[in-house]
Amino acid sequence: xxxxxxxxxxxNKIRTVTIxxxxxxxxxxxxxxxxxxxxxxxxxxxxxEIPNRPVIAGAIADVVPEGWPQILKDAIxxxxxxxxxxxxxxxxxxxxxxxSLKLIGGDPAGANRGPSECAETVKSVLEAVxxxxxxxxxxxxEKDNELLMECSHAAKGEKCLIGSATESNYRTLGxxxxxxxxxxxxxAPVDINIGKQVNILLQxxxxxxxxxxxxxxxxALGYGFDYVYTIFERVRIxxxxxxxxxALPQIANVGWETWKVKEALQDDDVLPGWGKLAxxxxxxxxxxxxxxxxxGADILTLAHPKSIAAMREAIDELMAN
Amino acid sequence: MAMTGMDIYKNLPxxxxxxxxxxxxxxxxxxxxxKQKALTDCPQLSDEAKDAFADASAPPMKLVHIGPEGDxxxxxxxxTVMFRHEDKFYNASALAxxxxxxxxxxxxSARLRQxxxxxxxxxxxxxxxxMAAVEVEGLSADAAAGRAKTLADASRVPLILMGSxxAVVAAAAGAIADKKPLIYQATADNAEAMIKVAADNKCPLAATADTLEELAxxxxxxxxxxxxxxxxxxxxxxxxKTLRNITSARRxxxxxxxxxxxxxxxxxxxxxxxxxxxxxxxxxxAKYAGIIIINGLxxxxxxxxxxxxxxxxxxxxxxxxxxxxxxxVGDVTDSSPVLFTTxxxxxxxxxxxxxxxxxxxxxxxxxxxxxxxxxxxYAGDKISPEKVVKTLGEQSVADKVKHxxxxxxxxxxxxxxxxxxxxxxxxxxxGPESATGIPRFLAENWN
Numbered sequence: 113x114x115x116x117x118x119x120x121x122x123x124n125k126i127r128t129v130t131i132x133x134x135x136x137x138x139x140x141x142x143x144x145x146x147x148x149x150x151x152x153x154x155x156x157x158x159x160x161e162i163p164n165r166p167v168i169a170g171a172i173a174d175v176v177p178e179g180w181p182q183i184l185k186d187a188i189x190x191x192x193x194x195x196x197x198x199x200x201x202x203x204x205x206x207x208x209x210x211x212s213l214k215l216i217g218g219d220p221a222g223a224n225r226g227p228s229e230c231a232e233t234v235k236s237v238l239e240a241v242x243x244x245x246x247x248x249x250x251x252x253x254e255k256d257n258e259l260l261m262e263c264s265h266a267a268k269g270e271k272c273l274i275g276s277a278t279e280s281n282y283r284t285l286g287x288x289x290x291x292x293x294x295x296x297x298x299x300a301p302v303d304i305n306i307g308k309q310v311n312i313l314l315q316x317x318x319x320x321x322x323x324x325x326x327x328x329x330x331x332a333l334g335y336g337f338d339y340v341y342t343i344f345e346r347v348r349i350x351x352x353x354x355x356x357x358x359a360l361p362q363i364a365n366v367g368w369e370t371w372k373v374k375e376a377l378q379d380d381d382v383l384p385g386w387g388k389l390a391x392x393x394x395x396x397x398x399x400x401x402x403x404x405x406x407x408g409a410d411i412l413t414l415a416h417p418k419s420i421a422a423m424r425e426a427i428d429e430l431m432a433n
Numbered sequence: 434m435a436m437t438g439m440d441i442y443k444n445l446p447x448x449x450x451x452x453x454x455x456x457x458x459x460x461x462x463x464x465x466x467x468k469q470k471a472l473t474d475c476p477q478l479s480d481e482a483k484d485a486f487a488d489a490s491a492p493p494m495k496l497v498h499i500g501p502e503g504d505x506x507x508x509x510x511x512x513t514v515m516f517r518h519e520d521k522f523y524n525a526s527a528l529a530x531x532x533x534x535x536x537x538x539x540x541x542s543a544r545l546r547q548x549x550x551x552x553x554x555x556x557x558x559x560x561x562x563x564m565a566a567v568e569v570e571g572l573s574a575d576a577a578a579g580r581a582k583t584l585a586d587a588s589r590v591p592l593i594l595m596g597s598x599x600a601v602v603a604a605a606a607g608a609i610a611d612k613k614p615l616i617y618q619a620t621a622d623n624a625e626a627m628i629k630v631a632a633d634n635k636c637p638l639a640a641t642a643d644t645l646e647e648l649a650x651x652x653x654x655x656x657x658x659x660x661x662x663x664x665x666x667x668x669x670x671x672x673x674k675t676l677r678n679i680t681s682a683r684r685x686x687x688x689x690x691x692x693x694x695x696x697x698x699x700x701x702x703x704x705x706x707x708x709x710x711x712x713x714x715x716x717x718x719a720k721y722a723g724i725i726i727i728n729g730l731x732x733x734x735x736x737x738x739x740x741x742x743x744x745x746x747x748x749x750x751x752x753x754x755x756x757x758x759x760x761x762v763g764d765v766t767d768s769s770p771v772l773f774t775t776x777x778x779x780x781x782x783x784x785x786x787x788x789x790x791x792x793x794x795x796x797x798x799x800x801x802x803x804x805x806x807x808x809x810x811y812a813g814d815k816i817s818p819e820k821v822v823k824t825l826g827e828q829s830v831a832d833k834v835k836h837x838x839x840x841x842x843x844x845x846x847x848x849x850x851x852x853x854x855x856x857x858x859x860x861x862x863x864g865p866e867s868a869t870g871i872p873r874f875l876a877e878n879w880n
Contacts, residue, residue: 113650113693114646115649115681115685115691115694116691118684118685118689155673155676155677156677157673157677179790333741333744334555334744335779335782336779337744339749341744341745342518345516345517345518346516375737383732385553385732386732386736387731387734387735387736388731391707392732392733392736395711395734395737398712398715398737399740402711402712402716402719403741406719406720407719418708425712426709426712429673430672433671
């Protein structure tokens with residue numbers, strides 16, 4: 113029996129963003145990473161193109177993240193104490209496409225490292241690995257303005273992806289990105305309208321949306337995952353239908369959010385019958401990452417080596433067939 | 434083509450008899466238009482109207498029941514949209530634990546006990562493995578019948594009978610026909626005989642084929658033989674192809690009203706590597722499978738997958754709420770801190786999680802804000818100092834603690850003065866703006 117034609121006719125293409133710069137382009141990376149460019153929904157290649165595979169960023173931090181469970185620290189090993197070595201392990205052993213460095217050491221309520229110390233960390237990671245770099249501030253807006261500026265200078269020309277521009281600091285981030293030729297993450301608090309608004313603000317401030325990756329505060333599985341999953345889908349559909357302000361690649365910060373929630377922190381002594389944390393934790397991260405991948409994420413930030421391996425295999429499989 | 438509520442209404446008896454469970458014929462018509470009721474649910478419908486509209490008004494994806502009537506019966510299908518924001522996803526994916534044919538009788542029974550016990554409670558909702566996929570491949574007809582009978586009698590959940598030899602599956606199905614198992618599965622090679630097994634035993638049937646065209650033919654043949662409850666079956670291990678096919682089948686049914694594929698789908702995701710299996714099962718939880726067969730029965734795999742189904746099938750139009758009451762986190766005493774927050778589930782669980790992380794046993798007083806978070810509730814007048822004070826009173830919080838210190842969300846500093854002025858809570862402390870600040874806040878402000 114002939115089956116009725118069900119192909120969608122998407123009219124628009126998601127913008128492409130290239131992260132990293134090789135020597136020819138004024139940087140020191142061995143290769144660049146390009147995301148976006150889709151003319152169809154995730155992996156539905158019968159009605160459009162997926163020219164660039166979704167990529168995995170290894171989540172690292174400048175100081176050992178407070179609150180991460182021992183099973184995660186053990187899985188990563190001693191390198192967790194050195195961002196440069198941690199980055200190397202991500203690239204060499206876990207085979208990540210790029211590194212996502214969070215500069216939590218800058219947090220005034222935490223280690224309160226100065227901007228120049230943070231910039232040194234960025235430099236050390238850029239020297240230790242030759243994949244492109246994403247780096248984020250410490251979530252303290254005042255501090256981040258200063259910190260990101262200095263880190264940006266230190267990485268000038270490397271075309272890093274910097275997080276994140278919000279409704280309140282987009283001018284600073286746009287200026288930094290323009291001055292030092294970096295790309296910028298536009299972030300919104302689980303709100304698709306604010307997501308679009310931040311893009312508009314960045315564009316109005318003179319920053320090209322061709323250099324922007326969209327981000328929603330990524331929810332862990334079970335903690336608002338349904339909201340963020342649906343925002344990813346709606347953003348992608350709007351982009352494919354012709355809304356140029358939404359036709360941007362998206363990043364899901366899965367690793368960072370997963371390792372804060374009960375199911376990824378507490379072992380079966382607290383949650384009897386729920387399985388060993390050493391398995392459940394990375395499963396929690398992997399399950400959320402799978403959802404976001406199919407909702408339209410172009411970059412998945414992951415922390416546990418098992419999650420990274422599982423998602424790399426899944427993406428290989430989906431892109432090969 | 435889809436009919437409007439008015440199109441349907443014109444053909445109803447307009448008697449407002451209420452026998453359908455709705456107050457008026459128009460209300461019923463609207464339900465039919467929304468594809469939540471079938472026109473045939475109208476007891477007074479004329480035969481003429483029935484014939485004219487039966488086809489056009491039936492839900493574009495059939496609701497399929499598996500298992501005997503009762504709480505454990507699995508209902509899948511009757512979905513209306515491709516994306517949950519367009520309406521919602523209705524009947525959550527059922528996880529089916531596989532019982533391999535290679536297991537001994539003792540092992541198979543032990544495995545079934547594991548399936549029976551795979552039931553959990555998360556955020557106040559029960560989540561569980563809801564089917565047992567019993568493989569009879571390679572067994573003799575007698576052994577298959579024996580195994581099906583033993584396991585079905587012991588099972589908390591409905592069964593899937595997995596096999597390719599119609600004679601063996603027929604023996605197993607015959608032994609437990611009253612349990613309405615899902616016959617798995619009709620293929621191009623066994624179609625006629627396997628359809629007969631389902632028809633003879635009045636059981637639902639899974640069907641699989643290499644292409645959607647062949648699958649539509651199989652489903653049509655089943656319907657012609659009187660098997661109306663069909664589940665479209667796909668191999669999850671061929672992920673990319675299955676993703677395309679399961680999406681195409683659902684589009685054909687929902688967007689083009691293509692009847693031959695108007696059935697729910699299922700995916701066999703069973704494999705030896707638990708991480709690979711988790712990825713496959715999570716993929717098809719998001720993407721349209723009503724049933725997913727897996728091997729893993731450890732909580733570490735089940736809880737994430739069941740939570741994913743719980744999330745994906747949440748109604749996006751209804752804010753998730755928790756009951757507005759006083760929650761105790763940890764071993765609280767009469768000197769434990771008291772915090773209040775809203776009944777928006779996300780807000781509450783963020784606060785609860787961070788309080789747990791702080792390791793400071795605490796009371797959390799949840800104020801009913803109709804499912805709005807702190808700022809939205811404040812802007813929408815769903816939370817006020819007066820309401821907070823009233824809620825504290827209703828929950829008898831003052832009887833639980835000897836102090837009168839109240840920690841309020843950092844986003845509501847104006848509440849402090851009014852609460853202190855109008856209640857016995859004389860020491861109001863402004864907490865952090867975000868839940869993530871709670872551990873440090875409690876460490877620094879509560880001894």
